[in-house]
Structures are given as structure tokens and as C-alpha cells.
Amino acid sequence: MSQSPSLKHKIVVTRNLGPDVMPILEGRTEIDLVVWPEDRACDREWLLRNATGAAALVIMVSDKIDAEVLDAAGPGLRAVSTMSVGYEHVDVQELAKRSIALGYTPDVLTEAVADVCIMLALMAGRNAKQTSALVNEGNWPQFSWAPFLFCGPQLSAPSPSRQRTAGFIGFGRIAKATLARLVPFGFTRCVYGANPHSTRQGSNDDSDKELADRLGLTSVRRVDLDTVASESDVVFVLAPGGPSTYHVVNEEFLRKMKKMGVLVNASRGTLVDSDALAKVLKEGGIWAAGLDVVEGEPNIPADHPLVREPRCVILPHIGSATNETWVDMASLAANNALAAALGEPMPCALRCLPQPATSQVTDGTEVSRDRTIFGFVRQSWISKANKQLPMGNTCCYTLPESAFTSHSPDVQTPDFGALSLHPRGPVSLRANHPNLTPGQRTHHDAVLDHHISQA
Ligand SMILES: O=CC(=O)O
Numbered sequence: 001m002s003q004s005p006s007l008k009h010k011i012v013v014t015r016n017l018g019p020d021v022m023p024i025l026e027g028r029t030e031i032d033l034v035v036w037p038e039d040r041a042c043d044r045e046w047l048l049r050n051a052t053g054a055a056a057l058v059i060m061v062s063d064k065i066d067a068e069v070l071d072a073a074g075p076g077l078r079a080v081s082t083m084s085v086g087y088e089h090v091d092v093q094e095l096a097k098r099s100i101a102l103g104y105t106p107d108v109l110t111e112a113v114a115d116v117c118i119m120l121a122l123m124a125g126r127n128a129k130q131t132s133a134l135v136n137e138g139n140w141p142q143f144s145w146a147p148f149l150f151c152g153p154q155l156s157a158p159s160p161s162r163q164r165t166a167g168f169i170g171f172g173r174i175a176k177a178t179l180a181r182l183v184p185f186g187f188t189r190c191v192y193g194a195n196p197h198s199t200r201q202g203s204n205d206d207s208d209k210e211l212a213d214r215l216g217l218t219s220v221r222r223v224d225l226d227t228v229a230s231e232s233d234v235v236f237v238l239a240p241g242g243p244s245t246y247h248v249v250n251e252e253f254l255r256k257m258k259k260m261g262v263l264v265n266a267s268r269g270t271l272v273d274s275d276a277l278a279k280v281l282k283e284g285g286i287w288a289a290g291l292d293v294v295e296g297e298p299n300i301p302a303d304h305p306l307v308r309e310p311r312c313v314i315l316p317h318i319g320s321a322t323n324e325t326w327v328d329m330a331s332l333a334a335n336n337a338l339a340a341a342l343g344e345p346m347p348c349a350l351r352c353l354p355q356p357a358t359s360q361v362t363d364g365t366e367v368s369r370d371r372t373i374f375g376f377v378r379q380s381w382i383s384k385a386n387k388q389l390p391m392g393n394t395c396c397y398t399l400p401e402s403a404f405t406s407h408s409p410d411v412q413t414p415d416f417g418a419l420s421l422h423p424r425g426p427v428s429l430r431a432n433h434p435n436l437t438p439g440q441r442t443h444h445d446a447v448l449d450h451h452i453s454q455a
Pocket residue numbers: 061083084085086087109267320
């Protein structure tokens with residue numbers, strides 16, 4: 001049966017996802033697809049205008065999603081789907097308040113970003129910026145084979161007695177994939193820390209030991225940030241952005257690093273204080289820095305203090321930019337949006353946020369406060385349902401408090417501690433839909449639509 005246009009689910013996409021991926025959304029008769037038509041970052045005004053009535057938004061890191069956009073979209077918005085693993089550009093608390101889910105794209109980019117971490121460590125340590133510039137400027141003849149000119153610290157251990165230590169701020173999937181790449185370079189030790197505001201203390205000795213054994217390392221240790229700074233030959237910054245990690249790499253941290261140390265940041269620019277880094281580089285406090293991200297990007301002018309530092313290699317946030325990975329990320333972002341719009345569970349949703357696409361119907365007893373994320377009900381649906389649903393059996397929906405008070409192991413951020421805005425406990429609804437049986441997972445809007453059409 002063909003659907004009338006007004007019943008179609010609107011998906012707004014802020015950047016054309018290319019010929020390999022757009023067909024996932026194009027040609028779906030149930031979808032009203034609206035795509036930003038230009039080959040540049042989407043204008044906010046366009047997004048505000050076009051978001052109206054959307055069931056899902058597919059967005060890029062360059063799109064800021066806040067209350068204004070969510071207001072513009074209206075109560076039908078079920079999910080925001082970002083083509084990224086990071087989501088600092090999305091106001092997750094605002095999403096949580098409105099029970100809007102967030103789709104994102106972890107895992108598929110892990111290897112590509114880990115590759116770039118190694119590339120940046122090598123480029124920064126080995127003077128790639130200055131040396132390639134002199135070739136590009138036609139100055140090779142002046143510098144040919146001057147002894148020690150452009151020497152830098154060797155990434156690989158030059159001998160077994162000179163062991164290398166890798167340091168990480170943030171120790172999630174990308175950090176571990178980067179660490180694995182460092183083993184053939186002769187790195188034998190790893191120290192890692194989260195951020196100074198984290199409430200999580202101490203190592204998980206078992207998993208650290210298991211990782212060390214698996215990779216053939218002498219040790220993997222969770223330590224404080226001072227130790228990460230002082231013991232590491234290369235410090236990799238691979239933690240989520242946001243207020244809790246803002247400027248964790250500040251002048252104090254940098255001053256504790258080894259003079260031959262290299263700093264690599266492939267996560268978010270806000271974790272590193274750019275002015276402090278420029279100052280410490282200029283004064284020789286550390287050897288070099290390799291950055292895929294800079295605070296304030298993409299508006300980094302040519303006279304930015306870090307751009308002017310000869311041993312600061314800067315890439316324009318291309319950590320995940322391989323053909324394979326971007327197709328995978330774009331496909332996942334499109335599939336997340338499609339699933340949410342159709343009322344199905346997203347293939348990859350942020351676990352700390354409500355999952356409005358599905359809910360667990362119980363027999364009326366409170367679902368235990370376990371880690372399940374099913375069962376959270378959209379506030380808009382509850383009020384709509386209370387008005388419109390006939391009364392009958394009781395369905396309870398529970399809020400998993402733990403989802404808001406503990407951190408997802410995926411994201412390792414304490415920001416979610418702040419998401420305690422939802423512990424409003426189980427919500428009871430009365431409905432007499434014949435298909436609502438205890439334990440069943442169903443889709444709110446589908447049930448509601450059914451009721452309305454039966455009424
Ligand atoms: O930075 C890129 C991402 O978050 O995917």
C-alpha cells in the first residue's frame with residue numbers, strides 16, 4: 001500500500017554522503033529525504049528551516065545540535081545520527097531531556113585513527129613539517145646532508161636496552177589499537193590515565209595484565225596524569241572532549257613531559273591548551289607535537305601560534321578519512337537514522353542515552369534497575385498517549401538509572417554523571433493493545449499509531 005506523503009518519515013541529511021551510501025536512504029518510499037544541496041558544511045539557517053518535522057537528522061561534526069535545532073525539529077524527532085564517534089557538537093543533556101536518541105559511529109574508524117596517530121608521532125618526531133617545506137620551497141640543495149640537521153627522536157627503540165614507553169590520556173578502543181601498532185616499534189611499557197576529574201580510581205589490574213600479556217608488553221598501568229607526562233616517550237591524547245577534559249594538557253602537564261617527548265592529539269582540540277603548547281614547544285620543553293585537531297578548528301589562521309611552530313605538525317581533522325572508513329561511517333550514520341525514523345532500534349546508539357525507539361512492556365511490576373536501556377519512554381509520547389490511549393492493561397516502562405550515573409565503557413567520560421536529569425523511575429501507562437504482552441519490546445509510536453488508527 002502506498003503511503004501518503006504526510007505519513008512519510010522525514011530524514012534530514014546535512015551533507016551528501018556519496019554514491020555508495022546515499023542509496024541507503026534514497027528510494028525508500030517511507031522516507032521523505034531532505035539533503036543539504038551544497039558541497040560544504042551545512043548552513044545553520046538551512047538546518048533550522050529544514051529540520052521541522054524530521055524524525056531523524058544525519059549530521060556531521062561541523063553541525064552544532066542544541067536546543068534551538070531540537071525545537072526547530074519539533075516533538076517528532078526520534079534520533080540525531082552523527083557521522084562521528086565524538087559527539088561534543090551535540091548537546092546530549094538536551095537530547096536526554098527530550099528522550100531523543102543519539103546514533104554515532106564508533107568501532108568502524110578505530111583502525112584508521114590509530115594509523116594516523118602513528119603517522120603523527122613519526123611526522124612530528126622526525127621533522128616532517130620543516131623538511132617537506134624546504135623541499136616544497138625548492139631549498140633542498142642548501143640543506144643536503146648537514147650532519148644532525150633535522151634529526152629528531154627515533155620512534156622505534158634503537159636497541160633493546162633503550163625501551164620505549166607509550167602514554168595515553170583516554171584508553172579506549174583507538175588508544176589500544178594505537179598501542180598495538182607501537183609494539184613492533186619496540187615499545188614495551190604503557191601508562192595511561194583518564195582525566196583528573198574522573199571519579200574512577202585505580203587500575204583494573206586484571207584487564208591491564210591481560211592486555212600486557214596479549215601484546216607482549218612488560219607493563220600496562222593506569223597512573224595519574226603527572227606520571228603519564230613524565231614517563232612517556234610519546235603521549236597520545238585520545239579521550240572525548242567536553243568540559244571534563246578541557247585543557248587536560250596544559251602548561252603544567254607539558255612541563256612534566258620529557259624534553260624529547262612528542263605529544264599527539266587525535267581526539268578533540270579542546271583537550272590541549274594551544275597557547276601553552278606553543279609556548280612550551282618554542283622554549284624546547286618538549287620536542288614536537290602532531291595534531292589532527294586544534295581548539296577552534298576549522299578556523300585556524302596561518303598565523304596561529306601552533307601553525308607557526310616548526311615542530312608542530314597539524315592535519316585538518318582527517319584521522320578517520322580513508323575511503324573504506326568513511327563509507328563505513330556514512331553507512332552506519334545513514335542506517336542509524338533510517339532505523340530510528342522507522343521505529344526500529346538503531347544499529348549503533350550511544351548507550352548512555354535513552355533509546356526511544358523501543359520499550360519493554362512489563363506485567364506491571366517495576367523492572368529492576370538493571371543496565372537495560374530498553375524501557376525509556378518519550379515524554380512527548382506519554383502525554384500524547386495519556387490523552388489518547390484507551391485504558392486497559394498496565395504497562396510499566398523503567399528508566400535504567402545506572403545508565404545515567406555510570407560511564408559507558410565505550411566513551412570513558414564522566415560527563416554522563418551530569419545526566420541524572422532522568423531518574424524519574426518507572427512510568428506507568430495504561431493501554432489495551434492486544435499485542436502488548438509482558439516482556440515484549442515494541443515501538444512506542446507504532447503502538448500509538450495503531451491505537452489512534454483503531455480509535
Ligand atoms: O573526529 C571524528 C569523529 O569523532 O569521528
